[in-house]
Amino acid sequence: MKPISLTRFLIEEQHAGFINADLRLLIEVVARACKTISTAISKGELGGVLGGAGTGNIQGEAQQKLDVLSNEIFLEANEWGGHLAGLASEEMEHSHPIPNAYPKGNYLLLFDPLDGSSNIDVNITVGTIFSVLRCPDGITEPEDEHFLQPGSAQVCAGYASYGPSTMLVLTTGRGTHGFTLDREQGSFVMTKRDMKIPDETKEFSVNSSNQRFWETPMQTYVDDMLKGKEGPRGRDFNMRWIASMVADVHRIMTRGGIFSYPLDSKCRDKGGKLRLMYEANPMSFLIEQAGGAASTGRMRMMDVQPTGLHQRVPVFMGSKTEVETAVKYHLEFDAKNA
Ligand code: AHM
Numbered sequence: 607m608k609p610i611s612l613t614r615f616l617i618e619e620q621h622a623g624f625i626n627a628d629l630r631l632l633i634e635v636v637a638r639a640c641k642t643i644s645t646a647i648s649k650g651e652l653g654g655v656l657g658g659a660g661t662g663n664i665q666g667e668a669q670q671k672l673d674v675l676s677n678e679i680f681l682e683a684n685e686w687g688g689h690l691a692g693l694a695s696e697e698m699e700h701s702h703p704i705p706n707a708y709p710k711g712n713y714l715l716l717f718d719p720l721d722g723s724s725n726i727d728v729n730i731t732v733g734t735i736f737s738v739l740r741c742p743d744g745i746t747e748p749e750d751e752h753f754l755q756p757g758s759a760q761v762c763a764g765y766a767s768y769g770p771s772t773m774l775v776l777t778t779g780r781g782t783h784g785f786t787l788d789r790e791q792g793s794f795v796m797t798k799r800d801m802k803i804p805d806e807t808k809e810f811s812v813n814s815s816n817q818r819f820w821e822t823p824m825q826t827y828v829d830d831m832l833k834g835k836e837g838p839r840g841r842d843f844n845m846r847w848i849a850s851m852v853a854d855v856h857r858i859m860t861r862g863g864i865f866s867y868p869l870d871s872k873c874r875d876k877g878g879k880l881r882l883m884y885e886a887n888p889m890s891f892l893i894e895q896a897g898g899a900a901s902t903g904r905m906r907m908m909d910v911q912p913t914g915l916h917q918r919v920p921v922f923m924g925s926k927t928e929v930e931t932a933v934k935y936h937l938e939f940d941a942k943n944a
């Protein structure tokens with residue numbers, strides 16, 4: 607079958623009644639913004655976009671020039687199209703309602719414009735993550751509280767992975783599909799329809815330099831994997847950690863595995879390291895739609911009722927059986943220590 611473009615895929619989804627014209631436009635605009643970010647990243651040092659911006663975001667993290675630039679690209683691209691009521695980003699303390707000068711739509715867009723920022727300056731894959739929610743009925747000027755909907759309310763989620771090739775991976779609730787950027791044509795082309803994550807895996811992804819800070823059940827879970835064939839898991843495991851969630855999740859989306867950023871004593875007060883609304887939830891939606899599972903270690907990620915725009919959570923996602931195993935370690939520990 608001849609590969610189809612993202613545009614054709616979306617138009618066909620619209621004609622079949624699965625998405626409406628506004629959501630189609632929204633996804634097209636997001637894809638265009640990702641292309642612009644991809645172009646900036648691919649220029650590397652020549653584009654003058656590497657290095658620190660000299661500013662910090664609300665979460666106390668030093669911003670890179672590309673964090674700031676990608677955030678501006680997303681805001682600029684999405685403000686005027688008439689498909690959104692508001693936006694929220696990792697890089698902005700509060701949500702951003704669409705200015706009155708522009709037409710307004712019914713969707714809310716949340717995004718991490720440049721995920722894996724620590725990898726920018728070393729030419730390793732980074733990404734953009736986004737999540738789309740409906741604006742509650744009757745609200746024309748959404749505030750932070752209107753974004754606080756569980757992941758199960760998402761109507762669309764996706765990420766762009768800026769690696770050796772740029773990919774856009776997308777779900778609107780009917781499977782997860784991958785598109786590769788054809789730079790000569792300037793368009794995303796479907797290269798993976800209906801991605802499926804293998805249920806079982808022998809590969810885990812975690813920053814094990816944090817091991818001594820983890821909770822006991824996480825320590826036991828990883829110890830048991832490291833014991834390999836001779837241990838309780840009865841098989842050898844491999845480990846990968848890119849420190850770009852998009853790149854690690856994309857590998858898992860392609861060949862299976864479990865990605866984890868667990869609770870540890872350094873981030874316990876904050877609830878975890880990764881952010882629920884624009885990192886964990888959109889990735890969970892994509893993973894579940896590809897047959898995988900996503901959990902906090904104690905409950906389904908997409909059932910978490912959010913309490914803050916920048917809320918953090920522990921994360922376990924990927925191959926279904928492996929995520930269930932990780933959750934079992936946590937729940938059994940909790941039951942014994944109740
Ligand atoms: P960022 O959004 O500020 O880039 O932070 C999120 C990133 C994830 O992409 C990645 O999985 C994690 O932070 C890496 O953390 P660490 O440096 O602790 O390994």
Ligand code: MG
Pocket residue numbers: 696718720721722885
């Ligand atoms: Mg991030």
